[in-house]
Amino acid sequence: EPEVTQTPSHQVTQMGQEVILRCVPISNHLYFYWYRQILGQKVEFLVSFYNNEISEKSEIFDDQFSVERPDGSNFTLKIRSTKLEDSAMYFCASRRDSSYGYTFGSGTRLTVV
Amino acid sequence: SQQGEEDPQALSIQEGENATMNCSYKTSINNLQWYRQNSGRGLVHLILIRSNEREKHSGRLRVTLDTSKKSSSLLITASRAADTASYFCATETTGNQFYFGTGTSLTVIP
Numbered sequence: 643e644p645e646v647t648q649t650p651s652h653q654v655t656q657m658g659q660e661v662i663l664r665c666v667p668i669s670n671h672l673y674f675y676w677y678r679q680i681l682g683q684k685v686e687f688l689v690s691f692y693n694n695e696i697s698e699k700s701e702i703f704d705d706q707f708s709v710e711r712p713d714g715s716n717f718t719l720k721i722r723s724t725k726l727e728d729s730a731m732y733f734c735a736s737r738r739d740s741s742y743g744y745t746f747g748s749g750t751r752l753t754v755v
Numbered sequence: 756s757q758q759g760e761e762d763p764q765a766l767s768i769q770e771g772e773n774a775t776m777n778c779s780y781k782t783s784i785n786n787l788q789w790y791r792q793n794s795g796r797g798l799v800h801l802i803l804i805r806s807n808e809r810e811k812h813s814g815r816l817r818v819t820l821d822t823s824k825k826s827s828s829l830l831i832t833a834s835r836a837a838d839t840a841s842y843f844c845a846t847e848t849t850g851n852q853f854y855f856g857t858g859t860s861l862t863v864i865p
Contacts, residue, residue, distance in 0.1 A: 684856070684857050687852070690853075698852060733797065735798075740786075746790075746798040746800070749796070
């Protein structure tokens with residue numbers, strides 16, 4: 643069964659540092675997403691990406707965040723200057739089209755200290 | 756807000772019993788999806804039901820959708836201890852936005 647792969651599984655970073663979270667979506671999927679889940683809270687939408695550009699983003703996805711699909715296989719989320727409140731589980735997801743459900747990766751737990 | 760609300764927030768049942776979780780939402784949707792999350796881990800897609808469908812089955816799962824009431828239910832029949840997890844509904848709106856609900860924490864007691 644194809645999987646969405648996320649690396650690293652856990653990242654600890656100092657406040658103010660930049661982090662890049664990496665995702666390899668399923669190869670024939672066209673739509674890509676990042677979500678986050680602060681511990682004990684609901685899963686929140688960050689951004690969707692289609693045809694090499696952002697199609698939707700939430701209020702959470704401010705100028706500190708950016709996404710890239712640099713080489714046709716990876717899909718990255720960059721946080722430029724991390725804050726304590728960025729600590730969360732970040733999930734990447736992809737899907738083939740609107741007829742299908744989302745396939746989520748297993749997440750990257752980001753801890754900002 | 757479109758975000759769905761599940762109820763109950765927590766459900767504890769004996770193995771073999773059926774578990775029913777409900778989800779309500781606020782605006783028009785293209786589809787509604789149910790996901791499972793084991794503690795601290797990733798989200799697993801369980802089932803998708805489109806807005807023109809009323810009921811869908813997958814193994815021990817049965818999902819209903821009532822668009823007039825803007826609600827859905829997930830029924831897990833003959834529950835097992837391994838079904839212990841959090842269950843989330845997620846709605847894809849007609850504006851192509853996607854929102855998760857607050858989740859139901861299910862505990863199945865062996």
